[in-house]
Amino acid sequence: MAGKNPYAGTQTEKNLEAAFAGESMARNKYTYSASKAKKDGFEQI
Numbered sequence: 001m002a003g004k005n006p007y008a009g010t011q012t013e014k015n016l017e018a019a020f021a022g023e024s025m026a027r028n029k030y031t032y033s034a035s036k037a038k039k040d041g042f043e044q045i
Contacts, residue, residue: 007013037043 005013006018
């Protein structure tokens with residue numbers, strides 16, 4: 001069973017993919033906002 005994905009083709013797999021994509025987008029938004037704040041002099045907020 002090594003290497004086989006037991007969730008392949010299931011709703012669980014779709015849900016995990018959607019959740020990962022959403023979290024990835026959120027991280028990118030926070031990273032961008034943090035760098036913008038730092039550039040604008042609001043690093044301590």
